[in-house]
Amino acid sequence: MSSSRENREQVTTQTHSSRSVLGAHASRIQRLGSTLPFGDERHLAAHQWLVDEAYLLDAQAYEAWLDLLTEDIHYLMPVRVTTALGAGFDTSPGMAHFDEDKYSLSRRVARFLTEHAWTEDPPSRLRHHLSNVRTFATPDEEHLIVESATMLFRNRGDVRESSFISAGREDLLRRGPMPDGSGWQLARRTIMVDESVMRMQNLAIFL
Numbered sequence: 001m002s003s004s005r006e007n008r009e010q011v012t013t014q015t016h017s018s019r020s021v022l023g024a025h026a027s028r029i030q031r032l033g034s035t036l037p038f039g040d041e042r043h044l045a046a047h048q049w050l051v052d053e054a055y056l057l058d059a060q061a062y063e064a065w066l067d068l069l070t071e072d073i074h075y076l077m078p079v080r081v082t083t084a085l086g087a088g089f090d091t092s093p094g095m096a097h098f099d100e101d102k103y104s105l106s107r108r109v110a111r112f113l114t115e116h117a118w119t120e121d122p123p124s125r126l127r128h129h130l131s132n133v134r135t136f137a138t139p140d141e142e143h144l145i146v147e148s149a150t151m152l153f154r155n156r157g158d159v160r161e162s163s164f165i166s167a168g169r170e171d172l173l174r175r176g177p178m179p180d181g182s183g184w185q186l187a188r189r190t191i192m193v194d195e196s197v198m199r200m201q202n203l204a205i206f207l
Contacts, residue, residue, distance in 0.1 A: 027188060033137060075105060077207065167193045
């Protein structure tokens with residue numbers, strides 16, 4: 001019994017969110033075992049959830065997107081750094097491009113809807129490409145860990161060059177309750193971009 005409790009604590013303790021002030025409230029649950037088979041109903045549900053979310057982000061339907069987030073969501077994109085092989089870290093401690101909870105995300109969305117959102121008026125043309133989706137069970141059947149790769153294409157105006165962001169994501173999905181009483185919600189997202197210097201003009205987007 002003691003060994004089982006120790007194993008449970010081990011898989012629910014260390015996360016990127018746990019090292020953030022805004023992420024202190026977030027769930028620390030982590031994966032359990034190897035990836036679920038691609039035909040597993042849980043993997044299929046998680047994959048469909050990510051695809052549906054990508055369509056909302058492409059359409060910049062951010063108010064609808066907020067409904068997909070739990071109240072204790074932590075949304076984190078650490079700053080990547082270049083380090084020597086074996087350094088043991090590849091992010092800058094205490095620094096992030098995004099370090100958000102539900103309230104701060106809702107304030108970002110609210111600003112997009114005002115006349116003062118100059119960075120997105122006229123709006124960007126967005127396309128979120130999704131691949132390499134892997135799903136993991138957790139000690140709690142109401143949660144799933146989902147890894148994915150995403151590529152964001154962004155174009156704005158008529159003369160500026162298009163820009164891209166490539167990243168890996170680890171998501172924690174929690175079963176409901178959605179406004180319609182079903183489905184999954186995003187309880188934690190960690191985004192690891194594939195570059196240390198961001199070349200996109202601004203980050204008035206979500207990944």
